[in-house]
Amino acid sequence: MIALNKPLTPDLSTLTNYLTQVNDSGWYTNFGPLHELLTQRLEQYLGVKNLLLVSNGTLAIQVACKALNINSAITTPFSFVATTSSLLWQGIETAFCDIDAESYNLCPLSLDKALSQDEHYEGIVATHVYGNPCDVESLAKVADKYNKKIVYDAAHAFGVKVGGESVLNFGDASTLSFHATKVFHTIEGGAIVFKHKADYEKAKQLINFGIQVDGSLGEAGINAKLNEYQCAVGLTLLDQMESVIRHRASLFNHYRTELKSITEIKLPDWHLGANFNGAYMPIYISDIDRQESIITALKNNNIQCRRYFTPSLDVAYSQQKSFGCGNSQSIAGGIICLPLHNFMSVEDVLVVTYVIKGIL
Ligand SMILES: Cc1ncc(COP(=O)(O)O)c(C=O)c1O
Numbered sequence: 001m002i003a004l005n006k007p008l009t010p011d012l013s014t015l016t017n018y019l020t021q022v023n024d025s026g027w028y029t030n031f032g033p034l035h036e037l038l039t040q041r042l043e044q045y046l047g048v049k050n051l052l053l054v055s056n057g058t059l060a061i062q063v064a065c066k067a068l069n070i071n072s073a074i075t076t077p078f079s080f081v082a083t084t085s086s087l088l089w090q091g092i093e094t095a096f097c098d099i100d101a102e103s104y105n106l107c108p109l110s111l112d113k114a115l116s117q118d119e120h121y122e123g124i125v126a127t128h129v130y131g132n133p134c135d136v137e138s139l140a141k142v143a144d145k146y147n148k149k150i151v152y153d154a155a156h157a158f159g160v161k162v163g164g165e166s167v168l169n170f171g172d173a174s175t176l177s178f179h180a181t182k183v184f185h186t187i188e189g190g191a192i193v194f195k196h197k198a199d200y201e202k203a204k205q206l207i208n209f210g211i212q213v214d215g216s217l218g219e220a221g222i223n224a225k226l227n228e229y230q231c232a233v234g235l236t237l238l239d240q241m242e243s244v245i246r247h248r249a250s251l252f253n254h255y256r257t258e259l260k261s262i263t264e265i266k267l268p269d270w271h272l273g274a275n276f277n278g279a280y281m282p283i284y285i286s287d288i289d290r291q292e293s294i295i296t297a298l299k300n301n302n303i304q305c306r307r308y309f310t311p312s313l314d315v316a317y318s319q320q321k322s323f324g325c326g327n328s329q330s331i332a333g334g335i336i337c338l339p340l341h342n343f344m345s346v347e348d349v350l351v352v353t354y355v356i357k358g359i360l
Contacts, residue, residue: 002348004304006341007180008244010236018232027228030208034231038186041238046159047166048193050200053226054207057155057177057190061086061125063224064151064173064192067203070123073151074114076106077314077328079127082177083153084313087125088320095121095321096314099328102269104129104282107327108138114323115146124150128157128167129309131183131279133271136162136170143171151175155190156279158183159245163273168193178234183248183279184241186234189226244342248278254346255281255338258353264290264360281340282308283356284331291334293359298338301355308337 018034027033035053043051054060061083065073072093075084087094097114100107106126115121124143126134134152143150150171154160158176160167168174178189194200202219205212210221253276259265266284270276285291298305312332314325338352 001302002304002339002344002352003341004306004337004339005181006343008185008237008240008342010233011239014239015232015236018235019229022228022232029225029227031225032228032231034228034235035226038231038234038238041235042191045238045241046168046193047161048168050194050197052192052194052200052203052207053231054190054192054224055226056188057153057175057179058082058086059207059222059224060175060177060190060192061151061153062090063203063206063222064175064194065090065092065123065125066206067194067199068123068149068151068172070149070151072121073123073125074111074121074323075125076127076129077312077322077325078104078309078331079129079153079313080155080309081313081316082155083125083127084317088317093121094317095323096325096328097323098325099331100135101327101331103132103135103271104268104331105132105134106139108135108142110323111139112142112145115142115148117323119146122148124148125153126150127153127155128160130268130282131156131158131160131277132268133157133160133162133167133274135271136167140170155182157277158279159241159275159277161275162271167274169195171195173199183245183277184234184237186226186230189230189234245277247342248340249276250278251340251344251346251349252276252278252281254349255340255353258349259283259356262357262360265356278340280308281338283336283338284334285336286330286334288333290360291336294336294356297355297359298352301351303352303355304339306337307335310335
């Protein structure tokens with residue numbers, strides 16, 4: 001079988017070394033030594049500052065918005081459900097505006113139009129969907145024009161750069177998920193990268209119940225800390241990341257080369273000057289019968305695939321305001337993600353694309 005995804009497996013002897021250190025010190029959580037080491041190593045690897053580890057990518061969005069005082073936001077309808085559900089759970093007034101039909105990311109023109117109609121939203125929450133960077137330059141111009149804060153959901157964008165700069169350095173904050181299914185993981189986990197040190201400091205208190213550095217109580221917080229055993233997994237896997245991303249990106253490139261000439265398949269336009277991290281392999285097919293035939297043929301050949309992301313979140317959460325999300329609804333109606341993970345080979349990619357070519 002060719003699986004859709006397979007989590008990275010930490011090398012057990014390296015992991016055991018780290019876990020032994022934790023057992024010897026008896027320091028299992030609350031910003032322990034491995035937490036500090038993983039923070040430093042991730043900041044260095046990703047080329048960022050003010051990185052705060054948290055217990056998952058959903059809380060990362062919630063804490064980022066709380067730290068930035070975002071109580072109302074315009075967001076993308078084309079993302080994993082957590083991009084929206086995290087906002088709703090946080091009691092944030094949420095509205096949707098459309099994506100760009102080519103990149104599948106939040107459309108700067110639609111955003112400008114939405115804000116020109118209703119300026120009261122405090123924040124913008126946009127996803128670098130499938131690891132493809134948003135048009136960060138144009139979104140920054142819109143945010144500046146209306147004086148809004150931007151949070152990027154970068155759950156798919158580990159290791160992605162735009163013009164040599166980490167994509168996590170755009171916006172007021174970027175959030176990451178380190179779920180087991182992601183390019184890099186700590187089983188469950190995540191991080192927030194803040195532009196400003198003061199926001200990082202505030203968030204660090206918020207994820208520890210709101211307890212301040214001097215032990216007094218500040219604004220009410222939550223518990224969103226990452227523990228030492230999970231940091232041990234992260235430190236172990238970080239050693240492999242360069243080769244993992246190189247391999248995933250090469251599989252992604254092979255897919256694109258094999259599929260680009262098939263007129264019935266549309267591939268998202270990638271941000272110019274950005275590298276691939278090979279997080280996902282989405283294809284779009286508008287014809288519903290063709291979609292079904294491909295899904296059935298892949299299944300008959302023991303190949304997993306997934307309609308991802310569907311439904312468009314403005315449809316799922318139709319009680320929230322929408323500024324019109326036609327592009328998102330049509331992309332969500334035709335998107336299929338093909339297998340892509342570190343344990344696949346180029347031959348596996350050729351098998352998957354051979355089955356698809358047999359149908360189209
Ligand atoms: C775009 C996006 N945002 C947020 C999340 C939530 O992350 P987590 O599962 O770590 O809570 C995920 C994935 O799981 C995701 O794909």
